[in-house]
Amino acid sequence: MSVIYLLLSLSxxxxxxxxxxxxxxxKNGQYDDSYTPSVRMLxxxxxxxxxxxxxxxxxxxxxx
Amino acid sequence: MESSTCxxxxxLSDSSTIFFDEKTFCCQGCKTVYEIFSENDLTCYYDLQSxxxxxxxxxxxxxxxxSQQNIIDKLVEFDxxxxxxxxxxxxxxxxxxxxxxxxxxNKLNSHISNSQVDFGKKxxxxxxxxxxxxxxxxxxxxxxxxxxxxxSLEDFSTGKTQVNRSLIYKLGIAGFAFGNVMxxxxxxxxxxxxxxxxxxxxxxxxxxxxxxxxxxFYSSQDYYISAxxxxxxxxxxxxxxxxxxxxxxxxxxxxxxxxxxxSGFFDSLTGLLFFLLLGKFFQxxxxxxxxxxxxxxxxxxxxxxxxxxxxQEHPIxxxxxxxxxxxxxxxxxxxxxxxxxxxxxxxxxxxxxxGESDAVSKISGDKLFAGxxxxxxxxxxxxxxxxEQSYLTQLxxxxxxxxxxxxxxxxxxNLISKRFTIVVLSIAFISTAFWLFxxxxxxxxxxxxxxxxxxxCAIALAAPFTLGNILRIFGKHKFYLKNAxxxxxxxxxxxxxFDKTGTITSNKQSTATYEGDSLSIAExxxxxxxxxxxxHPLSRTLYDLLExxxxxxxxxxxxxxxxxxxxxxQQDSMKIGSANFVGRTNEAAALNTSxxxxxxxxxxxxxxxxxxxxxxLSQLFNKxxxxxxxxxxxxxxxxxxxNLKKLLPARTKLLFNQKPDDxxxxxxxxxxxxxxxxxxxxxxxxxxxLAQSNVGIxxxxxxxxxxxACDAILDAERxxxxxxxxxxxxxxxxxxxxxxxxxxxxxVVGVSFAVTGRLEPVVAAILMPLSSISIVVFTxxxxxLTARKLK
Numbered sequence: 001m002s003v004i005y006l007l008l009s010l011s012x013x014x015x016x017x018x019x020x021x022x023x024x025x026x027k028n029g030q031y032d033d034s035y036t037p038s039v040r041m042l043x044x045x046x047x048x049x050x051x052x053x054x055x056x057x058x059x060x061x062x063x064x
Numbered sequence: 065m066e067s068s069t070c071x072x073x074x075x076l077s078d079s080s081t082i083f084f085d086e087k088t089f090c091c092q093g094c095k096t097v098y099e100i101f102s103e104n105d106l107t108c109y110y111d112l113q114s115x116x117x118x119x120x121x122x123x124x125x126x127x128x129x130x131s132q133q134n135i136i137d138k139l140v141e142f143d144x145x146x147x148x149x150x151x152x153x154x155x156x157x158x159x160x161x162x163x164x165x166x167x168x169x170n171k172l173n174s175h176i177s178n179s180q181v182d183f184g185k186k187x188x189x190x191x192x193x194x195x196x197x198x199x200x201x202x203x204x205x206x207x208x209x210x211x212x213x214x215x216s217l218e219d220f221s222t223g224k225t226q227v228n229r230s231l232i233y234k235l236g237i238a239g240f241a242f243g244n245v246m247x248x249x250x251x252x253x254x255x256x257x258x259x260x261x262x263x264x265x266x267x268x269x270x271x272x273x274x275x276x277x278x279x280x281f282y283s284s285q286d287y288y289i290s291a292x293x294x295x296x297x298x299x300x301x302x303x304x305x306x307x308x309x310x311x312x313x314x315x316x317x318x319x320x321x322x323x324x325x326x327s328g329f330f331d332s333l334t335g336l337l338f339f340l341l342l343g344k345f346f347q348x349x350x351x352x353x354x355x356x357x358x359x360x361x362x363x364x365x366x367x368x369x370x371x372x373x374x375x376q377e378h379p380i381x382x383x384x385x386x387x388x389x390x391x392x393x394x395x396x397x398x399x400x401x402x403x404x405x406x407x408x409x410x411x412x413x414x415x416x417x418x419g420e421s422d423a424v425s426k427i428s429g430d431k432l433f434a435g436x437x438x439x440x441x442x443x444x445x446x447x448x449x450x451x452e453q454s455y456l457t458q459l460x461x462x463x464x465x466x467x468x469x470x471x472x473x474x475x476x477x478n479l480i481s482k483r484f485t486i487v488v489l490s491i492a493f494i495s496t497a498f499w500l501f502x503x504x505x506x507x508x509x510x511x512x513x514x515x516x517x518x519x520x521c522a523i524a525l526a527a528p529f530t531l532g533n534i535l536r537i538f539g540k541h542k543f544y545l546k547n548a549x550x551x552x553x554x555x556x557x558x559x560x561x562f563d564k565t566g567t568i569t570s571n572k573q574s575t576a577t578y579e580g581d582s583l584s585i586a587e588x589x590x591x592x593x594x595x596x597x598x599x600h601p602l603s604r605t606l607y608d609l610l611e612x613x614x615x616x617x618x619x620x621x622x623x624x625x626x627x628x629x630x631x632x633x634q635q636d637s638m639k640i641g642s643a644n645f646v647g648r649t650n651e652a653a654a655l656n657t658s659x660x661x662x663x664x665x666x667x668x669x670x671x672x673x674x675x676x677x678x679x680x681l682s683q684l685f686n687k688x689x690x691x692x693x694x695x696x697x698x699x700x701x702x703x704x705x706x707n708l709k710k711l712l713p714a715r716t717k718l719l720f721n722q723k724p725d726d727x728x729x730x731x732x733x734x735x736x737x738x739x740x741x742x743x744x745x746x747x748x749x750x751x752x753x754l755a756q757s758n759v760g761i762x763x764x765x766x767x768x769x770x771x772x773a774c775d776a777i778l779d780a781e782r783x784x785x786x787x788x789x790x791x792x793x794x795x796x797x798x799x800x801x802x803x804x805x806x807x808x809x810x811x812v813v814g815v816s817f818a819v820t821g822r823l824e825p826v827v828a829a830i831l832m833p834l835s836s837i838s839i840v841v842f843t844x845x846x847x848x849l850t851a852r853k854l855k
Contacts, residue, residue, distance in 0.1 A: 001402075004264055005267075008271070009268075012244070012271075013245055015240065015243075019236070019237075019240045022236050022240075023233065023236070026229050026232050026233060026236065031229065031232055032182070032229075033183065033184055033185070034183045034184075035183045036163060036180075036182055036183040036184070037185050039160045039163050039183065040181075042160075042168065043163075043164050043167070
């Protein structure tokens with residue numbers, strides 16, 4: 001029954017992975033602006049129609 | 065296709081309509097922006113939102129200072145020699161089209177590699193190639209498409225601000241731990257008597273212990289600090305019982321699992337923190353696009369053009385201005401220091417300072433005060449003082465501005481908590497004493513149980529959720545509060561003081577009436593033409609109000625400074641000005657601003673000026689007079705007294721000729737008599753009064769642009785709803801009180817378990833979230849119901 005140790009540690013590992021992802025998300029400033037991204041995600045398609053070459057919406061790298 | 069409104073900005077286009085590409089434009093500027101967009105395949109801008117644009121302003125030479133390296137260094141966040149990153153504040157950002165166009169700047173100029181908009185803060189973050197492109201060019205590009213950035217002295221001094229995200233971390237950690245601990249405590253809740261689960265009980269418990277560690281030592285830090293500060297100041301604030309509860313919960317639970325008494329209360333502990341922090345988070349989220357801490361720095365330019373002795377113009381930083389410097393102030397630029405006008409026709413708009421929108425004319429040799437905006441052409445002036453020593457900026461030296469208002473205010477929650485803590489502690493001690501006699505083995509158990517179950521989670525949540533929700537409701541109705549404490553202060557108000565100019569008067573044109581003998585047509589023509597020559601604000605206003613007449617050449621025109629003007633045409637002469645000037649000496653001291661007229665030395669009559677007051681002012685005052693002392697503080701003379709007396713309830717106090725310091729002192733005086741003062745103002749001259757008052761509300765025609773430091777910003781069009789806002793604040797306080805009653809009932813139930821020594825972890829784990837959630841539900845529903853009264 002020591003499999004429970006394995007299962008528990010796996011489940012906690014998964015939880016911790018998500019937790020770390022959350023911390024990184026906050027650190028990268030993803031929680032600073034909770035409105036603009038919701039509008040931005042609707043734009044990309046219209047850009048493709050017009051001029052595909054400028055479709056370069058790379059994520060800003062965080063310089064701090 | 066709409067024919068009457070501008071395709072770009074949506075303004076009504078009049079006679080000067082321009083037709084282009086089958087679309088109408090109100091002006092050349094709007095058309096140019098459209099051309100820029102259509103050339104670059106960016107007309108999508110107009111599909112997202114109809115008429116989203118703003119007319120670009122002429123900015124010739126305005127941003128020359130951006131070519132100076134030391135100024136660029138202050139504004140740029142990142143610079144590696146090849147590329148630079150700068151964040152610019154653009155007040156015009158208002159819709160999804162704005163986001164779209166600003167994030168596609170690279171199509172307009174390929175040197176801009178990336179631009180990202182923060183809609184809430186109204187900023188755009190630009191990354192560009194600094195070898196081929198400069199910040200100045202970027203600003204000019206933005207201005208040319210109608211998105212002129214706003215660069216003020218504030219950007220200069222704050223530099224790079226660090227965002228504080230600790231609350232999100234703390235909340236995240238508490239939520240993470242709460243979920244996992246709940247999950248691990250399930251077997252214990254149902255007391256599953258299963259061999260293997262029993263076998264692993266200690267393992268489960270120690271895991272829970274591990275999860276609770278970051279919650280106790282990191283997430284709840286603020287509560288310990290606040291409780292410690294409260295105790296040092298001999299105040300039992302709400303954080304004292306909370307901190308006590310957390311510590312007791314943790315210690316008791318740890319002992320429980322060490323000595324195998326039970327599973328401990330880790331679920332309640334982490335849940336408690338999660339809910340508390342959630343409440344804090346809910347209350348803390350305010351309006352990132354508004355600033356409530358503005359001082360003169362956010363109004364003042366960062367640089368100004370200096371004229372050297374050799375006559376050369378070059379931009380210098382505002383802080384570098386020395387006494388005796390010659391400065392060039394262009395049209396629409398702000399005067400940064402006190403000085404003397406040397407050259408040019410000055411028409412200074414002091415509306416940032418006084419709220420008065422009529423521009424004041426100045427002639428060479430007149431003193432100019434910092435904070436005014438030049439509105440007609442360029443002028444040259446000589447600085448008399450440095451920025452910090454100027455008349456207006458000196459006001460910020462007052463102690464009021466260094467005081468944190470919230471410090472002196474005991475919130476309702478802390479008021480309750482004082483008694484609550486004492487009651488809880490006495491219950492804990494009495495029941496412990498009782499059990500020491502009856503069954504001493506249970507005494508410690510009972511003592512900790514009482515402290516655990518009485519931990520005022522629900523009480524601590526009542527105010528943040530009620531007030532946080534009210535804050536949001538106010539925001540929807542264009543009344544923006546700095547924080548939730550303002551609602552409590554607003555509910556306690558008993559005196560309301562209004563500024564006059566710009567607050568109860570609207571910024572629109574004033575009106576004038578004529579009394580006296582009627583004027584002949586020839587006289588009217590002469591009057592109008594005499595006024596044409598004068599630059600005095602009253603002459604300008606009167607000129608605009610009079611009907612159009614033929615233009616005639618005057619044979620003689622004289623302006624007597626401070627008295628009036630005189631015009632002659634053929635045989636007729638006309639005098640316009642003060643009563644004395646036109647030879648009317650027996651006139652009773654005029655209360656209203658008036659202009660007297662005499663024709664051929666015979667007195668004719670006078671034009672009397674009235675401010676035009678905001679619509680519904682009278683009704684508002686009549687609504688407010690029942691419950692509040694009302695007063696009006698004006699920086700102007702008594703001219704409007706009669707008019708105001710007619711308009712306002714009889715008991716309203718009217719005070720005139722009030723300097724910024726006088727306003728502050730007046731409020732201080734009233735406060736020393738125990739009054740709770742609400743001040744409503746708009747100009748920078750009210751800044752001191754707004755800071756001194758219990759609640760300072762800045763009234764603003766455009767909430768995004770200018771408003772002095774205050775507790776709340778009210779959109780001018782909602783001015784009439786002021787009494788509704790105050791009433792809603794009072795209802796909010798009632799809701800908080802009812803929520804307290806509700807949470808006390810939970811506490812009574814919980815404590816009855818605790819004092820009898822029967823508090824099981826599962827009871828705590830049910831009671832705690834149940835009370836918290838029901839409080840949240842109750843306050844949310846109650847606030848939304850009461851807010852329906854607000855139109």
